[in-house]
Amino acid sequence: MIQKYPSALLENAVNEFAKLPGIGRKTALRLVLHTLKRSPEEVTNFGQSVISLRNNVKYCTVCHNICDDEICSICNDPGRDASLVCVVENVKEVMAVENTGQFRGLYHVLGGIISPMEGIGPADLEIESLVERIKSGVVKEIILALSTTMEGDTTNFYIYRKLSGLEVQISVIARGVSIGDEIEYADEITLGRSIVNRTAFNDSFKT
Amino acid sequence: MIQKYPSALLENAVNEFAKLPGIGRKTALRLVLHTLKRSPEEVTNFGQSVISLRNNVKYCTVCHNICDDEICSICNDPGRDASLVCVVENVKEVMAVENTGQFRGLYHVLGGIISPMEGIGPADLEIESLVERIKSGVVKEIILALSTTMEGDTTNFYIYRKLSGLEVQISVIARGVSIGDEIEYADEITLGRSIVNRTAFNDSFKT
Secondary structure: OOOOOOOHHHHHHHHHHHOOOOOOHHHHHHHHHHHHHOOHHHHHHHHHHHHHHHHHOEEOOOOOOEEOOOOOOOOOOOOOEEEEEEEEOOHHHHHHHHHHOOOOEEEEEOOOOOEHHHOEOHHHOOOHHHHHHHHOOOOOEEEEOOOOOHHHHHHHHHHHHHOOOOOOEEEEOOOOOOOOOOHHHOOHHHHHHHHHOOOOHHHHHOO | OOOOOOOHHHHHHHHHHHOOOOOOHHHHHHHHHHHHHOOHHHHHHHHHHHHHHHHHOEEOOOOOOEEOOOOOOOOOOOOOEEEEEEEEOOHHHHHHHHHHOOOOEEEEEOOOOOEHHHOEOHHHOOOHHHHHHHHOOOOOEEEEOOOOOHHHHHHHHHHHHHOOOOOOEEEEOOOOOOOOOOHHHOOHHHHHHHHHOOOOHHHHHOO
16 A cells, blocks of 8 residues: 655654554554644653663663663662572563562673574673673572573573583573463473473472 | 563653553563664654654645645645545545545545544534635535544534535445445445445446
8 A cells, every 4th residue: 555645744753653663554653643632742752752761771780781870770789689690681571570579689681682583693692791790709690581482592501601610500490381371281392391390399389 | 560660761761652552561661672772863863753743743724634834735736626625534534535546636634523422522623614615615515534433423414514504515425335345244234324325337337
């Protein structure tokens, strides 16, 4: 369908929205028309918030999570266990783990996972800084909490090899049947893994 | 789920994206993280395009469609039939009708339809300007091309009453079974209407 826009400004704004992931031209037009119904102040706030984030974003010099200062509030928290580091892909995963309320250690944000398909290699990620961080000697254990995909497994293995010889325990998050899932519908690899890595019944009540 | 963002800038940008229709907080975060991967110039272009549209948008003084000048390119086109005016809800419908390639008249954009549920009354729409436009005497026929919903029908009827006594033919777009639809699955109101408003067989080949 050839779309002829009645205004170059409108077309430009639609094009910009359509560059966002998962937003097609129809949705983009709907979003743009919605902005026309808002006050100029609201729209300016919207536009400026995005520009300001991009220009002023900082990354924690310790864990490389997004933050507003040199060191993020988690790394700065004296109540947290600096000897335990959870290795995650991105800020989304930090937020997901924080939401569980089960983790009192620190994080290390890789900024992605190794993905030859997308041209992301180890050098593009914060792996060297992880090695340096562990060499400094404070960290006793790292938990690899990457996606349970081929890319995640590749990255896990790469980090495992990089850290071999260093004095650190390397753990991986437990893989198994999700809570609330029916055994019948669990895929065989997950179910197989959950049988091999079974836990003592008493341990299964621990929260 | 309580989301604790590690950065106020990030949280602010997520909040702004989440104000857009159909975008929840998860999608907003995904869009915001995507903008962090783009260059500052690209993100500035994005933000500025929206701000610029909102601040510099113009509406055609004749048909009230969005445009870049005083009068839009359609109203300015001498090849179009100024005696025929298609009344539509918004710029999206102008684009939809233009895409058919079947209409060579002009438009009148109401800017919405009467919807008591959303607090939109006749005074919020470009209905008075439509009456004035018809009183000027150039328009011979208007085609009401609003949605075939209760709100659309209400607006159609309101305009019909407003124009009673004026020298103008008032038409409504044909309602009937969509092309490509199976009769079996057409709803009874549409099917009933398409039987009552049947057209001569020869006319049905006209494009």
